[in-house]
Amino acid sequence: xxxxxxxxxxxxxxxxxxxxxIAQDGGIVSALFCYALEEKLIxxxxxxxxxxxxxxxxxxxxxxxxxxxxxxGTKYTFSPNVLMLKKAVRQYGLEKVGTVAIPCQAMGIRKxxxxxxxxxxxxDKIALLTGIFCMENFPFASLQxxxxxxxxxxxxxxxxxxxxxxxxxxxxxxxVLSIPLKExxxxxxSGCKVCLDYVAELADVSTGSVGSPDGWSTVFTRTDAGETxxxxxxxxxxxxxxxxxxxxxxxxxxxxxxxxxxxxxxKEIDRxxxxxxxxxxxxxxxxEDPLANV
Amino acid sequence: MLARIKQFLGIxxxxxxxxxxxxxxxxEEKAKPRIGYVHLSGCxxxxxxxxxxxxxLAELLTNMVDIVYGQTLADVWEMPEMDLVLVEGSVCLQDExxxxxxxxxxxxxxxxxxxxxxxxxxxxTRYSRGGQQARPDHESFVPIxxxxxxxxxxxxxxxxPEIIAKTVVxxxxxxxxxxxxxxxxxxxxxxxxxxxxxxxxxxxxxxxCGTCAMxxxxxxxxxxxxxxxxxxxxxxxxxxxxxxxxxSWWPADRIKQDLGL
Numbered sequence: 050x051x052x053x054x055x056x057x058x059x060x061x062x063x064x065x066x067x068x069x070x071i072a073q074d075g076g077i078v079s080a081l082f083c084y085a086l087e088e089k090l091i092x093x094x095x096x097x098x099x100x101x102x103x104x105x106x107x108x109x110x111x112x113x114x115x116x117x118x119x120x121x122g123t124k125y126t127f128s129p130n131v132l133m134l135k136k137a138v139r140q141y142g143l144e145k146v147g148t149v150a151i152p153c154q155a156m157g158i159r160k161x162x163x164x165x166x167x168x169x170x171x172x173d174k175i176a177l178l179t180g181i182f183c184m185e186n187f188p189f190a191s192l193q194x195x196x197x198x199x200x201x202x203x204x205x206x207x208x209x210x211x212x213x214x215x216x217x218x219x220x221x222x223x224x225v226l227s228i229p230l231k232e233x234x235x236x237x238x239s240g241c242k243v244c245l246d247y248v249a250e251l252a253d254v255s256t257g258s259v260g261s262p263d264g265w266s267t268v269f270t271r272t273d274a275g276e277t278x279x280x281x282x283x284x285x286x287x288x289x290x291x292x293x294x295x296x297x298x299x300x301x302x303x304x305x306x307x308x309x310x311x312x313x314x315x316k317e318i319d320r321x322x323x324x325x326x327x328x329x330x331x332x333x334x335x336x337e338d339p340l341a342n343v
Numbered sequence: 344m345l346a347r348i349k350q351f352l353g354i355x356x357x358x359x360x361x362x363x364x365x366x367x368x369x370x371e372e373k374a375k376p377r378i379g380y381v382h383l384s385g386c387x388x389x390x391x392x393x394x395x396x397x398x399x400l401a402e403l404l405t406n407m408v409d410i411v412y413g414q415t416l417a418d419v420w421e422m423p424e425m426d427l428v429l430v431e432g433s434v435c436l437q438d439e440x441x442x443x444x445x446x447x448x449x450x451x452x453x454x455x456x457x458x459x460x461x462x463x464x465x466x467x468t469r470y471s472r473g474g475q476q477a478r479p480d481h482e483s484f485v486p487i488x489x490x491x492x493x494x495x496x497x498x499x500x501x502x503x504p505e506i507i508a509k510t511v512v513x514x515x516x517x518x519x520x521x522x523x524x525x526x527x528x529x530x531x532x533x534x535x536x537x538x539x540x541x542x543x544x545x546x547x548x549x550x551x552c553g554t555c556a557m558x559x560x561x562x563x564x565x566x567x568x569x570x571x572x573x574x575x576x577x578x579x580x581x582x583x584x585x586x587x588x589x590x591s592w593w594p595a596d597r598i599k600q601d602l603g604l
Contacts, residue, residue, distance in 0.1 A: 054604040108553065127569025129553025156589040157554030159598045164524060167460075167560050167583035169392070169503035186550070189568055238569075240550035240590065251598060272602055327546050329593040343595035 051307040051340055053250025055269040056276050058300070060261040061283075061290040073123045073211070075266030077256040077288065078149050078179050083114045084282045085147055091176045094147035095137055096120035097128035103204040104196075105189050108133040110141050120149075123181075125210055126189045127238075131157045138171050145176035151183040152246035156342075159251045177278055180249020182257025182267075184212070184310060191236035195219075200226045213258065242317045243328055245342040247307040254279050260293060260303035267293060267303060311340040375406075376515060379425035380413025380458075381448045383441050384468055384484055385432025389459035390415065392501035396508045403508070407515055427514060428452035433461045433468040434490055436483040442490065449491040454514075456495050457529065460581035462487045463496040464534035467579035486532040495525040498534070500560050500581040524592055534582025536563050536573040544570055548590040558587035 052058075062075030068083075069076055085091040098109030098120045106128035111117045131154050137143045150158060155178060162172040187195075196202050196210075200219055209220040216227040249255035253275030260267035268290075270276040282288045293299050321328050333339040380390060390413075394400060410416050411423050428448045434441050449455055460466035465486045473482025487493055497510055513521040536559070543549045551569030563577035564584055571584070585591050 054599070127551035127566075129551055129556065129566040129569065132553030132556035132566055135557045153550040153589060154552040154554075156593070157552040157557075157587075159602065160589050160594060161554065161558070161587055163594060163598050163601045164509075164587075165503045165505045166497070166586050167499035167501075167503060167558050167581065168587065169395075169501075169505065172503075172505055238550065239547040243548065244550070251602065251604070271604060321547075327542065328548070329590050341595075343593070 051304055051311055052248050052269065052300075053246075053255075053271065053342075055271045058267065058269045058293050059290040060265050060293045060299075061256075061268045061288050062265045064287055064289050068118065068121070069264065071118060071121045073121065073209070074258040075256070075261065075264065075268075076121065077254075077266045077268055078181065079117055079121050080287050081177070081179055081254065081278065081282055082111070082117045082147050082149075084285060084287045085177055085278055086112075086114060086117070088281070088285075089145075090278055091143075091145045091147035093137055093141060093143040094149070094177075095130050095133040096149055097124055097130060102189075104192060104207060104210070110137045110143070112141070122209060123211070125187050125212070126192050127186060130154055131161075134158070134175070135168070135171060138174050144174060146174050147177040147179070148175065149179050149181065150249065150252065151181055151186065152249045152251070153183075153240075153244060155180045155249050155251045156246070177274065178251075178253045180252025180255035182248050182255065182259060183244075184247065184306070185237045185241040185244075187233070187236055188238060191233070194236060195228060195233065199228050199232060202226060211258075243314050243321065243330060245311050245314050245318075245330060245340065247310045248303070250342055259306055260299045262298075265291075267299075308340065315339055375409045376426040377411045377424070378408045379411055379422070379428040379448065379452060380416055381428055381430045381444055382414045383430060383432035383434050383445060383462070383487070384438075385459060385461045387415065387431070388501040389431045389461075389499075390429075392459075392499075392504050393507045395504040399508060403511065408511065422447050422451055425452040427454040427456060429456050429458035430462045430487050431458045433465045433484040434487055435481050436485065437478070437481045445487055445491055454494045455487070455491060456497060456510075456525075457487050457493045458497055459502055460498045460500040460534070460579075460583070463493075463498045463528065464532055464580060464582045466500055466534075466581045469580045488529060488532050493529040495522060496528040496531065497525055498528060498531070498582045498586055500579060500583065521597060524594060527592070528586065531582060531586070534585065535580045536571075536575065536578040536584055538582070538585040539564075539571045539573070539588065542585060543588055543590050550590065552589065555584035555588050558583045 063080035068079045082094045093110050093112045096111050097106035100107035106124040108130045137146045161168050165172045206221045207219050211218040215230050218227045253272045256266045256268045270279045315333050318328050318330050322332050412419050434445050457463040468484035471484045553566050555571050556564040556566050561577050563574050565572050
């Protein structure tokens with residue numbers, strides 16, 4: 050299953066007008082964390098907060114709704130959120146930690162939970178892992194090249210970035226610019242090329258833009274914990290849902306993109322293995338489902 | 344249980360061959376594993392970490408295992424036969440007694456576990472270089488796998504209480520799938536924070552997740568532009584950063600099982 054194991058998939062968005070205004074898509078991560086904080090299901094969340102440079106995120110521990118909202122919106126470069134989990138527990142003294150993670154970060158967190166070799170008293174304090182879909186990530190210098198060089202925009206003028214419909218988009222106060230995704234090739238992070246997970250298959254709840262209309266998100270509930278908190282948030286009225294489009298612009302496109310990512314990665318894994326390079330995943334010939342994240 | 348573990352690990356017969364029926368009989372009776380503890384050049388932090396399993400410790404020690412040998416744990420002078428021995432600390436080549444005790448543990452135990460990073464990788468005893476009173480000659484410390492065959496390793500400085508509990512439970516249940524990474528790690532003896540550069544970044548595998556920096560127990564690692572940056576003066580060569588990296592080895596099936604996916 051290229052979309053991972055899940056209980057339910059819906060199209061959803063935050064009902065909060067303020068979140069809708071600043072969110073990348075449906076504001077699901079922001080809404081879930083704000084709700085979970087309010088209900089004391091978590092006592093803080095590790096998010097990709099604003100950093101010193103424009104569009105270069107810094108992992109931070111958010112303990113208020115304002116801090117969570119300050120981290121809204123996608124930044125297409127690294128935010129090593131996983132490293133903040135230990136700080137969240139040790140320095141901030143949190144008992145129930147929420148965290149937002151792209152698929153590979155979810156892999157780091159889940160591996161730590163199953164095999165906590167040197168990581169004491171942390172594994173059981175991850176209360177809510179919201180995962181976001183991820184096709185690939187870029188080093189910060191790549192991002193600078195896209196914005197400053199290729200589009201000729203000053204990073205501080207950028208209000209939103211987005212990848213969709215085959216283009217990399219940048220929104221400023223009075224302009225929308227784009228470059229074709231073809232022009233971003235060669236600027237991706239190499240490590241992404243062997244990644245077999247598009248839709249954060251190991252998160253409690255995973256969400257992303259593909260498969261839903263603008264301003265809405267596609268949401269998978271996966272674990273029992275994820276299902277419980279998402280249902281509660283919907284019941285409380287902070288998130289509204291509608292059935293996911295199962296057709297061409299819904300699950301079909303999501304399945305297509307997930308398959309494409311996995312097939313490409315599998316080819317690269319096989320190629321690297323043939324060269325004798327280490328890859329922590331099985332070769333396609335070694336597994337039943339060649340697209341499984343193993 | 345023990346028979347299964349031995350078979351899996353391909354451990355040959357011990358000096359005294361135990362008849363097959365007898366092994367099976369023991370397995371049927373679900374005898375508690377006889378666990379020993381050998382303290383070489385370690386700091387006792389690893390066994391302290393075991394004791395931090397407060398909730399399950401009484402159950403573990405009274406009903407699940409028999410601690411048959413070990414300083415600080417049992418008043419026993421002669422090393423008995425053991426199903427499993429936890430060896431804490433690296434071994435000093437100039438200390439005849441340590442070498443002898445380790446060799447004896449290998450002979451008398453079915454499974455030898457490098458318990459903690461000193462035993463597994465040498466950890467910070469890798470920096471030892473002698474010249475101190477009262478034994479200026481005590482200068483060479485090596486991971487135990489340099490001297491005896493090690494069946495599995497639980498690195499960590501110290502290993503977390505949880506991984507110790509999970510390992511003991513896996514041993515009791517004969518859960519070889521769970522133990523497999525630890526069996527593989529028995530060969531990982533030359534550890535350093537720079538492994539992240541050699542084995543992950545140099546191999547085009549790093550994804551900048553930050554797991555290594557989280558796992559580092561001495562804050563020797565930070566993340567700079569999405570890549571681990573090592574302050575080598577702080578690194579104790581415990582190996583945890585690389586062990587915990589999602590791009591070093593990937594236990595997908597176990598994770599899905601643990602999550603109910």
